[in-house]
Amino acid sequence: MRPDVIPASDWHFPRPEIRHLGNGLEVWIFDLPRQYVAAIDLVLPTPLSVEPRGLEGLATVALGAIDEGTRENPGGRITELLELQGAALQGAAGHSWTRLSLDAPVHRLPSALGLFAEVLSTPDYASDDIERHIEWQVAAFETRLASPSAMGRQALRIALFGEHQREGRPAAGTPETLQAITPTQVKAWHARYYSPTGATMVLAGDLGSIDVDLLCGRMERWRGAAAGHGPEAAAHLPRHLLVDMPTAVQASVNLAALTPGREDPDWAALKLGGHAMAGAFASRLNLELRERLGYTYGISGGFAARPRGGQFGLAGSFGVDVTADALRRVLDAVWLADGFTEAEIEDVRRYLIGIGPLANETAGDVARQACTLAAAGLGSGFVNEHMAALRRPAADDATAAFHRVVDPSQLGIAVTGPADVLESALREIGLEFEVI
Amino acid sequence: MIAEPLSITTTTLGNGLQVCVSEDPNAPAVSVNLWIEVGSRDETPGRTGFAHLFEHLMFEGSRHVEPGEHMALVEAHGGSVNATTSSDRTNYFNTVPPGALDLVLWMEADRLTSLDISPENFDAQRRVVKEEKRQRYDNQPYGDVLELLVAQHFPPGHPYAHLPIGSMADLDAAGIADVQAFFDHWYHPGNIRLVICGNVTARDALALVDKHFGSLTWRPAAARREPDVAPVSGKRSTVVRDVPHPIGYLSWLAPPAGDEAWPAIELALAILADGHPSRLHRELVREGGLAREVHGTALPHLHDASVACLLARPSDGTSTHALLEHVHRVIAALARTGPTDDELARAVAQHERDWLMELSSMESRADAIQDAWLTFGRPESVNERLGMVDAVTADDISRAAGLLSPESASELHYLPEGY
Numbered sequence: 001m002r003p004d005v006i007p008a009s010d011w012h013f014p015r016p017e018i019r020h021l022g023n024g025l026e027v028w029i030f031d032l033p034r035q036y037v038a039a040i041d042l043v044l045p046t047p048l049s050v051e052p053r054g055l056e057g058l059a060t061v062a063l064g065a066i067d068e069g070t071r072e073n074p075g076g077r078i079t080e081l082l083e084l085q086g087a088a089l090q091g092a093a094g095h096s097w098t099r100l101s102l103d104a105p106v107h108r109l110p111s112a113l114g115l116f117a118e119v120l121s122t123p124d125y126a127s128d129d130i131e132r133h134i135e136w137q138v139a140a141f142e143t144r145l146a147s148p149s150a151m152g153r154q155a156l157r158i159a160l161f162g163e164h165q166r167e168g169r170p171a172a173g174t175p176e177t178l179q180a181i182t183p184t185q186v187k188a189w190h191a192r193y194y195s196p197t198g199a200t201m202v203l204a205g206d207l208g209s210i211d212v213d214l215l216c217g218r219m220e221r222w223r224g225a226a227a228g229h230g231p232e233a234a235a236h237l238p239r240h241l242l243v244d245m246p247t248a249v250q251a252s253v254n255l256a257a258l259t260p261g262r263e264d265p266d267w268a269a270l271k272l273g274g275h276a277m278a279g280a281f282a283s284r285l286n287l288e289l290r291e292r293l294g295y296t297y298g299i300s301g302g303f304a305a306r307p308r309g310g311q312f313g314l315a316g317s318f319g320v321d322v323t324a325d326a327l328r329r330v331l332d333a334v335w336l337a338d339g340f341t342e343a344e345i346e347d348v349r350r351y352l353i354g355i356g357p358l359a360n361e362t363a364g365d366v367a368r369q370a371c372t373l374a375a376a377g378l379g380s381g382f383v384n385e386h387m388a389a390l391r392r393p394a395a396d397d398a399t400a401a402f403h404r405v406v407d408p409s410q411l412g413i414a415v416t417g418p419a420d421v422l423e424s425a426l427r428e429i430g431l432e433f434e435v436i
Numbered sequence: 437m438i439a440e441p442l443s444i445t446t447t448t449l450g451n452g453l454q455v456c457v458s459e460d461p462n463a464p465a466v467s468v469n470l471w472i473e474v475g476s477r478d479e480t481p482g483r484t485g486f487a488h489l490f491e492h493l494m495f496e497g498s499r500h501v502e503p504g505e506h507m508a509l510v511e512a513h514g515g516s517v518n519a520t521t522s523s524d525r526t527n528y529f530n531t532v533p534p535g536a537l538d539l540v541l542w543m544e545a546d547r548l549t550s551l552d553i554s555p556e557n558f559d560a561q562r563r564v565v566k567e568e569k570r571q572r573y574d575n576q577p578y579g580d581v582l583e584l585l586v587a588q589h590f591p592p593g594h595p596y597a598h599l600p601i602g603s604m605a606d607l608d609a610a611g612i613a614d615v616q617a618f619f620d621h622w623y624h625p626g627n628i629r630l631v632i633c634g635n636v637t638a639r640d641a642l643a644l645v646d647k648h649f650g651s652l653t654w655r656p657a658a659a660r661r662e663p664d665v666a667p668v669s670g671k672r673s674t675v676v677r678d679v680p681h682p683i684g685y686l687s688w689l690a691p692p693a694g695d696e697a698w699p700a701i702e703l704a705l706a707i708l709a710d711g712h713p714s715r716l717h718r719e720l721v722r723e724g725g726l727a728r729e730v731h732g733t734a735l736p737h738l739h740d741a742s743v744a745c746l747l748a749r750p751s752d753g754t755s756t757h758a759l760l761e762h763v764h765r766v767i768a769a770l771a772r773t774g775p776t777d778d779e780l781a782r783a784v785a786q787h788e789r790d791w792l793m794e795l796s797s798m799e800s801r802a803d804a805i806q807d808a809w810l811t812f813g814r815p816e817s818v819n820e821r822l823g824m825v826d827a828v829t830a831d832d833i834s835r836a837a838g839l840l841s842p843e844s845a846s847e848l849h850y851l852p853e854g855y
Contacts, residue, residue: 002539002542003538003542004538004539005513005538006534006535006536007535008514008533008535033462034460036795036796037789037792037793068712076718076722079711079712079713080713080782083711083782083786084778084781084785085785086785086786086788086789087789103789103793104789105438105785105789105792108785128722132721132728136728136729139680139681139728139749142680142681143577143680143681145680146577146678146679147575147577148575149571149575247678248575249574249575250567250571250575280511281504281507281508281517282504282508282511282512287504290564291503291560292560293563294560294561294562294563294564294567296564297564297567297571317567317571319567319570347508350512350513350514351511351512351514354513354514354533355514355515355516356514357464357465357514358464358465358515358516358531358533361463361464361465361796361797362793362797363796364793
C-alpha cells in the first residue's frame with residue numbers, strides 16, 4: 001500500500017558572516033561543507049535606467065568585455081589566467097541591477113579571487129574588444145528577432161511598460177544604440193558604476209580550509225566612488241500586442257501585470273495562489289491546457305519579486321489553431337471565479353516550503369538567492385521569514401489577495417505568431433490587439 | 437584534496453534489476469534515478485519519437501497512481517521530478533526529502549508493474565509532444581541543425597539517423613496498441629539501472645528497493661537492433677533558411693562514448709573552441725578577424741560512432757567555405773605540434789570545475805553515476821573521471837586533433853536567404 005511520508009525537519013537558509021571591507025564592499029560569507037565549487041556573486045546596484053538615452057546596451061557591453069584584458073594582463077591574457085584556475089565568469093546586466101559571478105574549485109579560490117579583483121579594478125577595454133562585443137550583441141538581437149519566444153518576451157516588455165520607459169526597451173539595446181557605443185563611453189561607465197561602495201559580494205562554498213581574511217584582502221584593491229540610482233519603472237496603461245511572424249508554427253503567449261512585492265503583507269498568499277494557478281506541474285492551467293487538452297508543452301507563471309514591488313506573469317506556447325481558445329481559458333483562470341481550494345493551496349504550501357533545501361543545495365544556489373536579496377536591500381533572513389509566512393494563509397486568503405492585486409482587464413498581453421490567422425481568432429474571444 | 441570520492445554500493449536483484457546506492461549523509465535530499473536502456477536508436481522505422489512519447493506516457497497513471505499524480509505528489513512533498521530521452525537511454529528522476537523516498541520507490545515500481553494508459557491520455561500526450569517539438573525545434577531559428585548534422589553521418593535506417601523527438605508523421609502514426617508492446621520489450625528489470633543517491637544509508641535504501649521492486653518479474657533481454665548500414669563521413673551540404681546569420685559546421689565521426697580516446701577528444705575540442713583563450717577564437721576571431729564566433733560540441737553515442745562538431749560564424753566578407761578552410765588549418769597545427777603546457781592545464785582545470793559542479797547536487801550526481809555506469813559498465817568509474825582527464829597527455833591531444841582531419845570532415849553550410 002501507499003507508503004506514508006515522514007515529514008522533513010525544519011530547514012533554514014544558512015546565515016552568512018557579514019564583513020564590511022575598507023573599500024566599502026559588503027561581503028556575505030557562507031561556509032557550506034562539501035561544496036567544492038565556490039560561487040562568488042557580485043551585485044552592482046546600478047539600474048539600466050541610468051544608461052544614456054540612445055546608448056542602451058552600454059551596461060551589457062561594459063560587463064561582457066570586462067574580462068577581455070586588464071592593464072596588467074592585456075590582450076586576453078587575464079582570461080587565460082582565470083581559466084588556468086578553473087574559474088568561469090558570467091553575468092548579466094539586468095534592468096534593476098548587474099550581477100557578475102565567478103565559479104571556481106574551492107582549492108583554487110585564493111588565486112582566482114585575486115584575478116577577479118583585477119578584472120573589476122583595471123579592465124583595459126581595448127577598442128577591438130569593444131567592437132567585437134557590440135557585434136555579438138547586435139547578432140544576438142537579430143537572432144531574437146527570428147525567435148517567436150524571444151520576440152514574445154520583448155513584446156511583453158513593451159505591452160507592460162511602454163517604450164518610453166527603460167524597462168520597455170531591450171536590456172541589451174538595439175543595433176542602432178549598440179553601434180553608437182564607443183570605448184570611451186564604456187570606460188566612463190565602468191569608472192562611474194563599478195564601485196565597491198554600495199555593492200555586495202556573496203561568497204559561498206566549502207571554506208573549511210580557506211583563509212577568509214586572505215580572500216577578503218584580495219578584494220581590497222578594488223576602489224571606486226558610490227554607484228548611482230535611477231528611476232523605478234512605473235505602471236502604464238497596458239497594451240495588447242500581436243507580433244506578426246507569418247512563418248511561426250506556434251504562437252507564444254505572454255501576459256503580465258505589475259503588483260506589490262515582498263513588502264506586501266499578502267506576499268506569501270500571492271506566491272501560494274500564483275503557484276497553484278501556473279507554477280506547479282499540477283497547477284490549474286497546466287492540468288487544463290497540457291494534461292487535458294494537449295494544447296501546449298507546458299505553461300508557467302506566478303508572482304515574481306522585483307527589487308521593489310512584484311510582477312504577475314504567465315507564459316506558454318500553443319498550436320496556432322488553438323491559441324485563441326487557450327488564451328480565453330487562461331483569462332478565465334485569471335478572473336478566478338472559482339477561488340483556490342484548500343487542497344490546492346495545501347499542496348503548493350508543502351511544495352514551496354519543502355523545496356527550500358533542494359533549491360539551496362549548491363554553493364551557486366545559495367549565492368544566487370543571497371545576491372537577489374542583497375539587490376533588493378534585504379538581509380538573508382528574509383528567506384526564513386518568508387518560509388514562516390507561507391504557513392499561514394488559508395485558501396480564501398490566497399484568493400482574496402489574488403483578486404486584490406490582479407485585475408484581469410488590465411493585463412499587458414503579447415502574442416507572437418501569424419497575425420493573419422490570430423488577429424481575427426483573438427477578436428472572436430473579445431480581445432483587440434495592435435499588430436506590430 | 438579536491439573532493440571526496442563518492443561511496444558506491446551495488447547489487448542485482450534476482451529479477452535482474454541493477455541497483456547502486458551512493459550515500460551522502462549530509463545531503464538535504466535523496467535522488468531516485470532510473471535509466472532504462474532504451475532510446476531513439478531502438479525505435480522501429482515508422483515509429484521515430486516513440487521512446488520519448490512513451491516517456492510522457494509513464495506519467496499517465498498506473499494501478500494505484502492517477503494520471504499526473506506522480507509529478508503532483510513529488511512536488512507536494514517538496515521534491516522535483518522529470519524525465520528525458522536520448523538516443524541511448526530513457527531517464528526518470530525524482531529528488532525528494534529523505535522521508536519521501538519510500539513513496540517515490542513505490543510509485544516507480546507501481547508504473548513498472550501496472551502502467552495503465554487511457555486512449556484520451558494517449559492522444560493528449562501525443563499532442564503535448566508535438567507542441568514540444570514545435571517549441572524546441574520547429575519554431576526556433578537554426579532549430580533543425582542537429583537533425584541535419586546527424587543525418588549527414590547516419591544514412592536513413594541507421595539507428596542514430598534520427599533525433600529522439602522523431603517526426604510529426606511518425607507521431608501521428610503511433611497508436612495505443614504500440615504502448616504495451618514497447619513496454620514489454622524494453623521496460624523489464626534486466627534493462628533498468630536504478631541509482632539512489634543522497635541522504636540514506638545503503639542498507640535502508642536496498643531494503644526499500646527489495647520491498648518495492650523485488651516482485652517485478654524477470655524477463656529475457658530483448659534483441660537490440662544492430663545497424664545494417666555504416667555511418668559515413670565526408671559529406672558536404674548547404675541549406676538556406678529564414679535565419680539571420682550564416683554558420684559553417686564541420687563534423688566528424690568519433691569513437692563510441694566508452695572509448696579510451698574520449699577524454700582527449702573532449703579536451704582537444706575545448707582547446708580548439710571553448711572560451712576566448714581557445715585557439716580558434718584567438719586565431720580566427722580575435723586576431724584573424726575572419727570569424728565572429730566559434731564553438732565546439734560532442735554528441736556521444738554508446739554503440740557505433742559518436743559525432744564531434746565545430747562551428748564558426750564568419751565575419752562580413754568571409755564565406756563559410758573560406759572560413760572552414762581556416763578552421764582546418766588551425767586544427768592541423770594542433771595535431772602537428774600538440775597543445776602548449778598552458779593550454780592543456782587550462783582545459784584540465786576547466787573540466788575539473790564542470791565535473792565538481794556536476795557532483796554538487798544530488799540530481800546531477802545521480803545522473804553522473806548513471807552515465808559512468810552505462811558507458812563503462814561499472815558505477816565506480818564515476819570516481820575515476822578526474823584521473824582519466826588528468827592523465828591525458830599532449831600526445832593524446834595531438835592524436836585526437838588528428839582524428840578531426842579535412843579528409844574525414846563533413847561540412848554543413850547553413851545560410852540565410854539571399855546570402
